[in-house]
Amino acid sequence: MPKKTRAKRTEIDWNLFVHQPDTQVNSDHAEATKQNLKHIERNFRKSLTNNARFTQRLDPPDAQTWLKNITLRVVEGFLRWYLDNHNVEYQSTFLVFARYFRMYWCEEMRREFSYDLRRKMTMLVCTTLTDEYELDLGGKTQPSVNIDDLLYSTYHLLAVCDIAFPTFRCQGQLSTLRKMMTSTSARPGTLVESSGYMRSNDALKWKDIELYMVKNPDNPTCQVLLMRVTHRLNKGKRNKGVPPVFIYTERNDNLGLCVIQDILEYAFLDNAFASERIKCPRDIWNLTEVPEHRLSTTIHFKEAVKEIPIFRRAVKNGGGLWITDPRRALNFGTALEYEKSTSISAGSKQKGTFYKYRKGAAANLRHLDEHSRNVIMGHQRSGTFAYYVSVRDDTQSAFMETPARDALLKLACNSSLTRDASAPQHLTEPQRRSLEKDKELDQLKRECQALRNDLIAEFHQLNKAKCADAGRYNAFLILQRRVKARRKKIHDEAKERVRNEFFENIGNHIIDQNYQGTSVKFQPDTSHIQPERKQLAELEFKNRDVDNIDDAELIEDRIRSLELRLRLHGLHVPKSLRKRVKFESMPAIKTEPQPFPMKSVTGLECPVCLGVTDIHPTAKQFRYSRKNGLQKHFRTHKLPQMFPNGRQCDIPGCSEVLFRLPEYMLHQAECHKIIL
Structure with a gap:
């Protein structure tokens, strides 16, 4: 390629140049940091809504005046106001908030924050405010998972879970996220749209996937699928530098744990294959034979889909039906709600977040060298790794010089130790009725009903009141939202309280039942699960030794699995019917x-x-x-x-x-x- 000729520049008077004002230099903060600084600004200055923020309550109500005349008292007032109006639980979280406030002040004032004031501010948070607001000095813990937990949760999600997902793809994407995080220790923001980069639509895309049919080095006559995935969006290096590339191979022992199988499914749904010859799952294996002079056949994706995220959100179409958005990425908040709901359905004592899968992956990397761990987990300092792993060595057996009891240690260090699918997932009808007697909820309902009656008495219809008296009608809508929010809050608190009481007393319940000679049994109700889902689970979760199975049988199972998966996308059950439709014993499809x-x-x-x-x-x-x-x-x-x-x-x-x-x-x- 010929070298580009540099455009001729006009002669510059350098003496005049150096006497001009300095160039305005913008900060190079990451997008997530900018969002946090905007959060500080929204709370310190006037809000975009009608709710007054901190400086709006001061005299004068000018934020710039108080920033210029910053004192410890002003800082303490802002921090106390924030604690009074937000649900802050941990001291570590609030220290981060205080640090972002200092960064915001520096951005606004264009100078360094006073060292003495910074030291006093930190001491204020760690002593006075922590004591008065009873901030937790600990940290958020994540229940670690191992392969047994992943196998159980993946099977439960497919064959047992009765959570009403908008589409079947939403359910499959959650399973894929779990498998990819445990395989690579990726953060969730690497795979879906991060909460710090909202509306960026940047997530794992088709351009990050390379798919090959390769000759198996152990058996050159056998061909297997291999996939390379580039993690562009690692924390601190989003779309910068050289991103790590992770390798996925076929998992024929349990097809339900095969990430390649999931990607093939999404590729067929998105019509992503560049070759027009690939129209059905069987074509993947029939038309990709590797030539003798090569080691692989590349399975290309269309240029038109390379900028489209693989994990995408569900939206309603014009007819009110849920579909997969053709371009918008699945956001972290929605994925986290799916994860928490399904964790409760599976009987986990701690719901945790997606980071429990990253923690489970980290536990199996602890024996690698420091450099390898940092590359895989995306850490800049080796000490960060210590926060992800707990004690996983049999120190008792080591002292007694006996063989380590790895199986028991493996059980004790993971969430499966306390998992119980019989844990209550919903409130009973008497419990729901009792919550309606909540004083605050009852008062809100009375105010809402009174305003509604007044509007109907005056305008006869609410639609007419909307046009004639928009102020009172909007107040009515706000009251409705407050009633809904209050009801949801007390219901969520009640469900959490019931679950905690169950796990705190389940041991005593089991002992009492055994004492009475009645063992505790539980059989999940799967009558609402489509028989096709059960059939797919039976095919994919065989847990077999593939060395003793013919390759042709393995390929047929993969093809049949893909065909069943694609068919299930057309066998959705709407949320309103999920609890009503009861399927009989599994019929032939x-x-x-x-x-x-x-x-x-x-x-x-x-x-x-x-x-x-x-x-x-x-x-x-x-x-x-x-x-x-x-x-x-x-x-x-x-x-x-x-x-x-x-x-x-x-x-x-x-x-x-x-x-x-x-x-x-x-x-x-x-x-x-x-x-x-």
């Missing part, structure tokens, strides 16, 4: 569902669900027990009053086009005997 008659026998099926293609046939033709139940469900689809372009009747086989919702409902009643 039918290629075509039974056709629905043009005139309903019972009139209790939802016509909109009947027209959706990616719903399980059993859920699609679900019959509600009463008409009001059907009508309540129909309203959840939120169909508009008018269909400008017309809406074809959703009943399969009916070609009638309708333009108004009342016309649509009348058509269902007259032609299909479904009264909505």
Whole structure:
């Protein structure tokens, strides 16, 4: 490539140049640091909302004045105000907040923070404020996981968990995140959209994946899949320097733990393969034979998808149905909610966060040299590694000079020690009713109902009040949100309290039952799980010795697994039906569902669900027990009053086009005997 010619520059008067004012130099903080500094600014200065922040309560209410005349008293007032208005639990968390305040002050004042004031500020946080606000001096602990925990949680998520995910892909992505974090010790922000980089849409993308069919060095006649994944978004080095590359190989002993199988599934869903010849799972193995003069066949991805994140969020389309967003990355907050919900469903005593998988991976890296650990985990200092691992050596046996009891030690150091799937996951109906008597909730409900009655009495309809008196109507909406928030808060606290009481007393309960001669038994209810999910779990979790199995059988299992996975994306069960539909014993998977008659026998099926293609046939033709139940469900689809372009009747086989919702409902009643 020829060297670019440098553009000719005009002659500069250097004497004039050096006498000009200094150039304004911007800080080079990472995006996450900038977000934290903005958080400080929002709390110190006037808020973007109507809620007054700290300096708005002072005289004069000018933030710049107080920044210029900073004193320990001003700092203490701001820190106390923040503690009064935010739920701060740990001292270490608040010390970080105080450090960001100093950084914010330096950015605004363009000079260093006073050393004496900084020292007094730290002492204030560590002594007076810690004592008065009872800040926890410890740190957040994560339950460590090992391969047994990962195997259990992956199987439970597929075959037992009844959490209602928006789409089946959301459920699969959670499983893939767990497997990738335990395999590489990656932080969650390396794989999904980090909370410190919101709206950046930067996560693991198709351009970070390299997929190959290679000759197995141990058996050159056998071909296996191999994948290289580049971690561009490591903490402190996001899109900078030389990123680490991790290798994934086929896992035929347990297909449920194979990350390559997951990536192939997403590639088919996204139509990501560059070759037009790859149209079904069988083509992956039939058309990628490695030439004799090569060691691999590269499986390319389309240029059009390389900038698209692999892990993506679920959104509602125009018809109110959940779909996978074509471009927007899955954010950390949503993924964390999925993780906590499924951890509770699996019976974990501590829900933890995604970092428990990173901690579990770190435990198996402790015997590597310091440099290798830092490269794999993305650490700059070797001492950081000590925070991730606990004592995992049998010190008792070492002193007694006896063989280490590794199996018991492995059990004692991981979350499976206290896991119990029988732990309560929901509140009972009497418990729910008792929470409605909460004084604050009751007062909010009374205020909300009184304002609603006044608006209806004056304007007859809430919609009219919205236009005639926007101020009072907005106050009514705010009260509704406060009622909802208060109810959710006390429900979450009650559920957490019930779970804690269960784990604190489960040992005594087991002892009492054994004393009475009645052993404690638990059988999970899987009647709400699609039989296809159970069939897939049975295929993928065989835990077999692949050395004793023919390669052709292994390939057929992988193909069948991919076919089942892709089919499950079209067999979704809506959240509203998840607890209602009970599947019978596993039937054979039918290629075509039974056709629905043009005139309903019972009139209790939802016509909109009947027209959706990616719903399980059993859920699609679900019959509600009463008409009001059907009508309540129909309203959840939120169909508009008018269909400008017309809406074809959703009943399969009916070609009638309708333009108004009342016309649509009348058509269902007259032609299909479904009264909505």
